[in-house]
Amino acid sequence: MKFRHAAAAITALLVMHAAAGQTATPAKPASAPAPAATTAANPATDPATPGMPTAETSTAALKPGDATAGQGKAAACGACHGIDGNSTDPQYPRLAGQNEQYIAAQLADFKSGKRMNPIMVGFAQPLSEQDMHDIGAYFAGKASLPGVADQALVEQGQTLYRQGDVDRGIPACMACHGPDGRGNPGAHYPQLTSQHAKYVEARLKGWHDGGTPNDGPRTKIMVSIAQKLGDKDIAAVASYIEGLHTNEPTAAAPATP
Template structure:
C-alpha cells in the first residue's frame, strides 16, 4: 500500500477522533455474561485483562469491536496464533461480543515511558514522519491512545512495550492480520520504521494513560 493511500486512510479516520474517544465503546455484548466466558482468558491476560507477562497483551479497556474482530480472525485462521486459535474456534459471535464487552469495562493499568524515548515516540505518535511516509499514530488510535471503537481500531494506551515491539517486528516481516483495509495498513508502516523508531513508539504508548481523579 502506498504512503498516499495509508495517509489518506489515516486522515479519513482522524475526522472521528473526538467522537471515538468520547464514546468509549460501541457495545453489543453483555459484559456480565462475558465475565464467566473469560475465565480461561485470565491465565494469560489476567482476570481483569491486565496481563502480568509482557508477551501477552493487555485486554483491559480494549474496545469490544476490535476484540471481536481479532477473535473472528483467529477462528477463521486469517490471523495465525497457535494459542488463540483453539480458544477462538469454540466461541460463537455472541460469545465474542460478550468477552469483548467484559474487557471493555476494565481499565488498563498504567505503564511508563523510558525518558530516552519520549521525544521521538511522541513525535511519531502525534505527528508522524513525512520523510519516512509514516502518518501520525493518533490519527487512527486517538490522541490519548484509546482507539476508535466505531472503526475497530485498537486501544494502545498502557499496552506492554515488549508486545508492541513484537507485533511491529511481525508486521515488518510481512505478517498481516487478514485481508481487509485494516490488515494492510500496519505492515506497510512498520517497514518504514527503524528498530529505534519502533522502540520509541512502543515505549511511548506503554506510558500513555488517562489521569484518574477521585470522585468528590
C-alpha cells in the same frame, strides 16, 4: 308414475351434484396459501435460498455484548491476559479497556484462520459470535493500569505518535488510535494506551518483516507503515505507547444489561 319418480330422483341427484360442485370451487383458493403458512412458521428460512437463514434473522439474533455473561466466558482468558485484562507477562497483550468491537473481530479472525496463533485458535474455535461480543464487553468494562515509558525514548516516540514523519511518509499514530490512545471502536482501531512495550514492539517488527498473506485491510495499513520504521523508531514508539495514559483512571465502559 314410476317414470316420473325416476326422473325426479335423477333431477334431485343432478341438483345435489351441481350444488356440491359450487361449494367445492371456492375451497381451492383457501388451500392455495398453505405454502406461505409453512414459510411463516419458519421465519428463519430465506425463500430465495431454502434452508438458509435470512440476513434479518441473523442480525436480530446477535445482541450487544453482555459483560455479566462475558465474565464467565472470559475465565479461561485470565490465565494469560489477567482476570481483569491487565496481563503481567508482556508477551500477552493487555485487554482491559479494549473496545468490544475490536476484541470480537480479533476472536472471529482467530476462529476463521485469518489471524494465526496456535494458542488463540484453540480458544476461539468453540466461541459463537455472541460469546465473542460478551467477552469483548467484559474486558471493555475493565480499567487498564498505567504503564511506564523509558524517558530516554519519550521524545522520539512522542514525535512519531503525535506527528509522524512526513519526509518518510509515516503518518501519526494518533490519526487512527486517538491522541489519548483509546482507539476508534467504530473503525475497529484498537486501544493502545498502556499496552506492553514488548508486545507492541513484537507486533511492529512482525509487520515490518512483511506481515502474513491473510492480513486484513486494516492490518495491511500497519504493514506498510511498519516497513518505514527502523528498529530505534519501533522501540521508541512502543515505549511511548506503554507510558501513554491520562492522569485520570481509565473510565470503565458501562456494562450492558
